[in-house]
Amino acid sequence: MTEFSLGLTGDINDIMNAHNLAMVALNARMQHEANYTDAELAKRGLRRLDIDPKNVEMGWVLDFAAQGLRNIMIGIGGKKDGFLMQSKFGIAVGSELMAILAVAKDLADMRERFKHIVVGYDRTGKRVTTSDLEVDGAMTAWMRNTINPTLCSTVEGQPCFVHAGPFANIAIGQSSIIADRIGLKCFDYHVTESGFAADIGFEKFWNVKARLGGLKPNVSVLVATVRALKMHGGGPTVVPGRCENMVHLINVIKKSGIKPVVCINAFYTDTPAEHALVKRIAEQAGARAAVSEHWLKGGDGALDLADAVMDACKEEVDFKFLYPLEMPLRQRVEKIAKEVYGADGVDWAPLAEEKAKKFEADPLYADYSTMMVKSHLSLSHEPTWKGVPKGWRLPIRDVLVYGGAKFLCPMAGAISLMPGTSSDPAYRRIDVDVKTGKVSGLF
Amino acid sequence: MTEFSLGLTGDINDIMNAHNLAMVALNARMQHEANYTDAELAKRGLRRLDIDPKNVEMGWVLDFAAQGLRNIMIGIGGKKDGFLMQSKFGIAVGSELMAILAVAKDLADMRERFKHIVVGYDRTGKRVTTSDLEVDGAMTAWMRNTINPTLCSTVEGQPCFVHAGPFANIAIGQSSIIADRIGLKCFDYHVTESGFAADIGFEKFWNVKARLGGLKPNVSVLVATVRALKMHGGGPTVVPGRCENMVHLINVIKKSGIKPVVCINAFYTDTPAEHALVKRIAEQAGARAAVSEHWLKGGDGALDLADAVMDACKEEVDFKFLYPLEMPLRQRVEKIAKEVYGADGVDWAPLAEEKAKKFEADPLYADYSTMMVKSHLSLSHEPTWKGVPKGWRLPIRDVLVYGGAKFLCPMAGAISLMPGTSSDPAYRRIDVDVKTGKVSGLF
């Protein structure tokens, strides 16, 4: 199963289009309010929302890594050419609509959530939402079909649901709660995926998704490759002291009360000695571990792992969250930074701290989840710091508000919601055989 | 059959995504060329294209009427935030990719055309294309499935193909040549649609599509409603002298040698006297005419019309183009303006004339089609001039280059490739019944 769990292009396009519809409505509304008097607005059944152009929360999305669209200026030109304002594009998977898809209970819940997406603030600082723009119904209409999980089958014929969003660094990065519920009803064991590494994927599964879904997991499978351990260990061989990143993540999982199982994802370049060493270190850290050759042998290669997981499922689980919902935002972030990332503390940029204080003081945000936005390439915010970095503090530069998903999203370090295209992008190698229609260069 | 012939959301999204991929590649390439030396570029297998940021031809597309995106500034920020440049968004149906879909013979032809889309020009004025960006293969891959027409059925069960592009004002506005060819192979009669009024839809069918497809049509059905004739006649009743717009269009069709048939599209508010009057005027102008009640009665209501069409098909056709391909661009536009729109002549803005001269002098453009961009709300460029405007000249403000479709597109008047959202947009009334999932407010 590919990382991009939204396999059907139609679905991500639905998210993109429904999301951008809100932005079209926002800019058009700002233009019309600028061009019309109160009386002229009233004639059209509109009241003046008086949106502050320098306090807009929402941006546009495209499903590309397009750094050129990160910071843009729109509405340039005459009075009919839209409202002049700074704006931004993010990648579609990072849309709040993807988060809503992942956490919504059903269509009614999704419809309700679509009312409360915060597009910006008015001059007095009051939230302006998608329902103020009267665009929440149309957005739901566009997303109506996406709420149904797509039932796929693996190449070996096992059933699996593909439903909602990858990229736990900038997004929720979890398969949907709806798909999990169906899975739990239909089968003895239900396996769900959390994107990227355990410091972000598992932390959001643990404190956001499990809490919202009311589900109690038994086991967490941590996938380890010898190659990754080498990279995080800083050198070309795996040595006992160099698996500290894996050990750190095993300990994170143990804090939740869930049983950790390390899946040693075998590559053909690995040696049995390396596998044995990793297994021993994982077990010493308190985890089960199994070598899995699914890449080479499919399901048959994963039988040992399956045994380890089923064995772990038999254990009692004392599942507990990292923090109670009552904990104020900045304390939550401090706890995540210290206990999950291994930071010494958190440094808030002035703007971010100002926002955080406002959210802590406002009962509207009391039951909001905390969804971290952080690099997946390091336990820290700095992608080049490998292993288990020591003696650093987590910088928070901003906090985004997802009013429909009910998320507050602290932004750590320089990470952007719109990734960049490298100077050697994959599209250079993709082509089509015009005789057969076959696409080449995707892998 | 709805006006929006691209019924499947997936298709227009494929066009949008494939199109925007070129823009992502363009801006990323410009950024990388700005940040890297020739040697660093060479290491990545890239040569410096040296694209002129003030001479970029292509813009982004979204499938919305978003006036706020007409004129934008992108790449604001630091060196990793893309290349700073003026840019623009158009509506997705107006994409050159839609035009290519409509005129491509097959996948190989589409693949070839995707090489030559002009994204901009280098510092010396030389064209930079999608193949220079090495993105033409990936664009084709994204569009691979769209080349197959979608076979739909009407509510009465007749087969119809839905394939390619509406909006003959800003786009090609024709059903695809591929779909026509299949239709012609399968059935006795093949009916294809041209968007909007005969001055733009039929003119493009006649001089662009029929020429490119090598097809010889027999009959052109002109759809007339009493309501439209009233509007173009300037008042609340249809009187003899007021059907001049219809008569003008009948005469346009006659110039092509194709036989005109007027379909009087009956509405429940029309009177038999009105129908009779319109029929008489049409026949006096040299057309067959039939009242069609398909809106009320379905296929049964259109039997008279079908008889008239079949009858017309029996006549000899002396099909001839309005202008030969050898005619230079400005003469072609002059001919279209005078003979189809009824203008006294053409006024070229300095920029547009400079471009036109360049194209006329360059053999590269010798076999390019001329695809007018003009309002569909008037025979002229000015939407409010109804009937058959007299004593006016057609202003051409720019000429776009579609190197893959091989179109030169003169832009008449103030028309924009990105329409605007009104102050009372339809999305305000769209909603979903969360119990049934039914969408309301679409019509």
Place this chain on the structure above:
Amino acid sequence: MTEFSLGLTGDINDIMNAHNLAMVALNARMQHEANYTDAELAKRGLRRLDIDPKNVEMGWVLDFAAQGLRNIMIGIGGKKDGFLMQSKFGIAVGSELMAILAVAKDLADMRERFKHIVVGYDRTGKRVTTSDLEVDGAMTAWMRNTINPTLCSTVEGQPCFVHAGPFANIAIGQSSIIADRIGLKCFDYHVTESGFAADIGFEKFWNVKARLGGLKPNVSVLVATVRALKMHGGGPTVVPGRCENMVHLINVIKKSGIKPVVCINAFYTDTPAEHALVKRIAEQAGARAAVSEHWLKGGDGALDLADAVMDACKEEVDFKFLYPLEMPLRQRVEKIAKEVYGADGVDWAPLAEEKAKKFEADPLYADYSTMMVKSHLSLSHEPTWKGVPKGWRLPIRDVLVYGGAKFLCPMAGAISLMPGTSSDPAYRRIDVDVKTGKVSGLF
């Protein structure tokens, strides 16, 4: 006397600073209105002006030819970083304040005019002026000393006033009315300068300055050089039929009833035969003419010219304006275009025509002067059309409003109020001898 009649740097800087103060006030006011509620504004003694950011009339000025500042975007950043809007810079001599300096009667008149400078319009289309911004007093304070003409002496000791503005292409281009009045009181003959060629400099002297100053001139001296006549004649020698540009301008002067005197400004490369030919042609056209060698010999070289001027002054003058003030704007421009420039007519861009109609209908503009903005390098708007161009129409793309000077300024062709710096600018050659402090490279 140099072309730059504002010899004292201090003066042009005062104009620049006083002008830009209005722009500072404008943007700051827009920011504060965006950030404060009505009540908060009232506390500061401010009412909401509600300026339309897409309908701002005024731009900034700098005393440079800086094409990079023609079209700018300002106020980018956070809420304290000003109001985001499109803006523009012009060259300081083109400032409305320069025009006011040239036409003001005295300090009280200047103070009054500074109240009415139009900075922009509110949402309902009402003018917003410098007095609405409460910045008119401070602007006057900054300009207080500039109202006094600077009395200079020529290198031969004759007194001359240097007061107000060059560049009749983009500005008023006349020495001030105040300086003229002093000159007329003190001396037997008063000579005043009009910038650039007679089609713009003289036309503004005739219909704008003479009307506003209530002065009746006797003679107009037209300066001709053999070099310029060659250029306008299209070749390297002066031949009879090639002085048509000079003849055209003599005829323009004759329409005003003022007596024309041609000053043949002798250069050392000219031949006596050339001088004689020009003299004969000028006289045949109905002008006096004299060869003047002031460049070589100073005042002594201009004695013949002085005699010719004094002789002309003895004639009766039947001074009459080209058009009465009652003539509507578009008719005035048509008259100037045809009778002064030799055009076949005027083409108004839609925006410009819309504005012109508004001004014609509004009694507020009834006594406004018409100040053309047009290239000085041709009788037409197109700098490369030399001699007396035939068969062309004058395109007007915009009309500027100078509410303090009471000017409506039609903009002809592509001319910009901010010239550009060439690729070989004079500053490359300017330097200072650090021992003597002497500046080199100015000429």
Place this chain on the structure above:
Amino acid sequence: MTEFSLGLTGDINDIMNAHNLAMVALNARMQHEANYTDAELAKRGLRRLDIDPKNVEMGWVLDFAAQGLRNIMIGIGGKKDGFLMQSKFGIAVGSELMAILAVAKDLADMRERFKHIVVGYDRTGKRVTTSDLEVDGAMTAWMRNTINPTLCSTVEGQPCFVHAGPFANIAIGQSSIIADRIGLKCFDYHVTESGFAADIGFEKFWNVKARLGGLKPNVSVLVATVRALKMHGGGPTVVPGRCENMVHLINVIKKSGIKPVVCINAFYTDTPAEHALVKRIAEQAGARAAVSEHWLKGGDGALDLADAVMDACKEEVDFKFLYPLEMPLRQRVEKIAKEVYGADGVDWAPLAEEKAKKFEADPLYADYSTMMVKSHLSLSHEPTWKGVPKGWRLPIRDVLVYGGAKFLCPMAGAISLMPGTSSDPAYRRIDVDVKTGKVSGLF
């Protein structure tokens, strides 16, 4: 003597114009390099500088507090409308040219420094200077006269020089070295002014100006007002423990070896007891102190202060800099932050630290002065922290390079080189009596 030591409008305008000339040259050069090939450039005697538009150091200046010009976009439009880039305006007193004026030894030194002003960097990171733009000579020409100090007289007839730049928060904030040298030659005692508070004005006098001028000062007069001490003490009365800000600054001065003298600047609302208390505290801290009534009584009121200063001048001075030139940039800033401002340390933003490392590694910057940019309203970077703030770190967000002045300028906190206009600016109250020409509302 007013705080604005550049009393003559002409002078600051010269700085503004000479400064902006460099920006005109920069943008025009970038445009021409974009539009011309290497061969075309060579024909004009130009080599390609290849300036990186996203790494431009220099901005424009105006002599206004114009927040709307802080962050701008210029060069919008066609190919002739300049080079599109992000740019910025600062206030003219903060210009590097003002700094050069303050530290230049003579015209030759100024000419030399004008060669090295860094306008930006090329694609490879190499500095591009005013001499690369060939604009350094013209800039010197414009500034030629400003190098001569203006000799003014006080209202009591004492001579004083007014020469160079106020605002020690964002600029050098010192009277010029040239004026000091003249003063030292002419009189027994020479008093020079440092702008704003001792933490910035004195620190720059001490470590920048005295070092560059090779001058050894004897005494530093610290001006204290009861009102300011109250404000920094946090309440309405002056009490012993509340003069800690003054005591802190006395201690700063003592670190330099210069003798501190406190001038208690008497106001009519002060009580003798308050004066006595401040005097006692100052003396306990090791300073001389005298009450001065110069505001009320002119020079006579300052006799006690003069005695104290003359008395202090007799003492031996062991003048030493806070840091040697050999100390690397970041250590210097750390030392200033801790020993002068009382910070716990320094936090470098990633961008600033990256720059600092580069400067430390490059011998080009070995003899550069360190000129801090910091709020004058607090010892810290945060204007609202009064008294002697404890437990804080100094954030450095950027480091500017002044290649002509040879300054590296660390930017502390949110301070901007372009201040803002408040919502109740002074210009609202300024006016001119049109009968007398008198200006009112300036004070």
